[in-house]
Amino acid sequence: MTAIGFQRICVLGLGYIGLPTASVLASRGVSVTGVDVRQSVVDTINRGAIHILEPELEAVTAHAVRLGLLRASLQPAAADAFIVAVPTPFHDGKADLTYVDAAARSLAPHLQKGNLIIVESTCPPGTTEEISRTLASLRPDLAFPQGEGDLPDVHIAYCPERVLPGRVLTELVENNRVIGGITAECSRRAQAVYAIFCKGKLLTTNARTAEMCKLTENAFRDVNIAFANELSLVCDRLGVNVWELIALANGHPRVNVLQPGPGVGGHCIAVDPWFIVEAAPEEARIIRTAREINDAKPRWVLDKVRAALAARSPTAVRARIACLGLAFKANVDDLRESPALQIAEELARWGDCDLVVCEPFIKELPPSLAESSCVTSVPNVNEAIGDADVVLLLVNHKPFAEVQRSQLAGKAVIDTRGMWT
Numbered sequence: 530m531t532a533i534g535f536q537r538i539c540v541l542g543l544g545y546i547g548l549p550t551a552s553v554l555a556s557r558g559v560s561v562t563g564v565d566v567r568q569s570v571v572d573t574i575n576r577g578a579i580h581i582l583e584p585e586l587e588a589v590t591a592h593a594v595r596l597g598l599l600r601a602s603l604q605p606a607a608a609d610a611f612i613v614a615v616p617t618p619f620h621d622g623k624a625d626l627t628y629v630d631a632a633a634r635s636l637a638p639h640l641q642k643g644n645l646i647i648v649e650s651t652c653p654p655g656t657t658e659e660i661s662r663t664l665a666s667l668r669p670d671l672a673f674p675q676g677e678g679d680l681p682d683v684h685i686a687y688c689p690e691r692v693l694p695g696r697v698l699t700e701l702v703e704n705n706r707v708i709g710g711i712t713a714e715c716s717r718r719a720q721a722v723y724a725i726f727c728k729g730k731l732l733t734t735n736a737r738t739a740e741m742c743k744l745t746e747n748a749f750r751d752v753n754i755a756f757a758n759e760l761s762l763v764c765d766r767l768g769v770n771v772w773e774l775i776a777l778a779n780g781h782p783r784v785n786v787l788q789p790g791p792g793v794g795g796h797c798i799a800v801d802p803w804f805i806v807e808a809a810p811e812e813a814r815i816i817r818t819a820r821e822i823n824d825a826k827p828r829w830v831l832d833k834v835r836a837a838l839a840a841r842s843p844t845a846v847r848a849r850i851a852c853l854g855l856a857f858k859a860n861v862d863d864l865r866e867s868p869a870l871q872i873a874e875e876l877a878r879w880g881d882c883d884l885v886v887c888e889p890f891i892k893e894l895p896p897s898l899a900e901s902s903c904v905t906s907v908p909n910v911n912e913a914i915g916d917a918d919v920v921l922l923l924v925n926h927k928p929f930a931e932v933q934r935s936q937l938a939g940k941a942v943i944d945t946r947g948m949w950t
């Protein structure tokens with residue numbers, strides 16, 4: 530089978546991964562149906578616009594829509610291959626596979642002999658085999674794979690997405706892919722799909738290893754960020770500048786400490802390690818502790834703000850805090866699982882100080898802040914800092930680097946990202 534066998538591909542889920550994947554496939558001449566359960570998303574894409582912020586994506590999507598190669602829909606359509614890229618949230622210590630299950634059920638009626646299904650959503654080990662069992666129960670007329678040696682009618686593989694928000698279009702093409710087919714033939718067919726647009730290596734394995742590989746990559750990063758975050762607490766106690774320390778330590782050829790921050794956010798690194806803890810709670814001890822360390826960091830930052838407010842000279846005027854950044858990381862508009870947002874929301878709940886928020890990457894404050902009488906939003910960082918008593922830098926967005934040290938004179942500065950140190 531060559532790439533020529535995949536002329537029509539249906540991508541389920543048009544979020545941060547599904548939409549770029551659908552657009553890139555269409556840009557390579559594949560006829561793509563993109564499916565999303567949100568009518569507004571479907572309408573936006575069919576207008577040639579996009580609903581997320583990602584460099585260069587709008588142009589690629591608009592071009593694909595204009596050529597008639599990308600069409601968004603609420604319903605899947607018959608295709609040669611289906612790619613599932615829907616979210617897998619984590620609630621109460623358990624992976625929530627509702628969306629993956631719903632996506633599999635929605636594509637079941639459209640399956641035909643010879644089809645390929647690729648799951649890209651982050652999943653606990655064993656999920657791809659479970660999806661195959663679900664489909665087998667829904668389509669008894671077709672044979673689905675359960676293990677090596679099977680000769681199925683429909684091939685199924687797990688291939689995790691690994692792209693970094695903000696660099697999605699580059700990484701989608703350049704990164705290596707790990708492709709885990711339930712059988713070797715499933716892997717081979719999935720390889721042919723990725724060969725359409727990937728320049729990276731297309732590495733094959735089984736589905737379970739591929740599922741675990743994705744979780745391992747994000748847990749590795751989480752553990753390493755936890756090390757940096759723990760170091761920041763240790764250094765604070767010992768009066769050592771953690772940023773200088775890390776820069777010096779990283780001069781060693783075999784040391785590469787990551788950067789401390791206000792906590793770990795986003796839908797991936799703050800979530801995926803829990804899938805491993807859930808699957809092997811007794812064994813996953815460092816992974817669990819790292820999650821706990823990173824989750825505790827916002828509380829530590831809030832304690833620093835409390836201490837800065839308590840250190841003010843007595844005055845009748847309400848304290849004013851400039852809160853710089855809400856996104857989960859630099860130069861993106863994504864507020865999912867953001868420690869910066871969590872900190873800002875808690876400050877707003879305190880109610881005893883005014884909060885001036887500057888988040889240059891979003892147009893409107895989320896309701897949790899917009900509805901608070903203590904919170905105002907300003908687009909300009911200098912305006913936010915102006916009358917502030919405390920300047921709290923939560924995200925290392927590019928515009929914040931331009932702040933002059935003289936603007937911070939006389940203010941309590943809590944720089945959680947080491948941008949100004």
Ligand code: SAJ
Nearest residue numbers: 690691692693746750787788790793794795797798857858
């Ligand atoms: N962070 C730190 N210190 C650091 C690096 C990151 O505090 O030194 C924080 C960020 O501020 C952010 C969080 O960690 O809050 C996660 O950011 P990130 O840039 O490390 O990762 P994500 O969540 O944007 O993307 C990750 C990537 N995984 C890895 O690098 C192993 C990406 O390749 C995955 O595709 C993505 O998760 C995903 O979708 O799983």
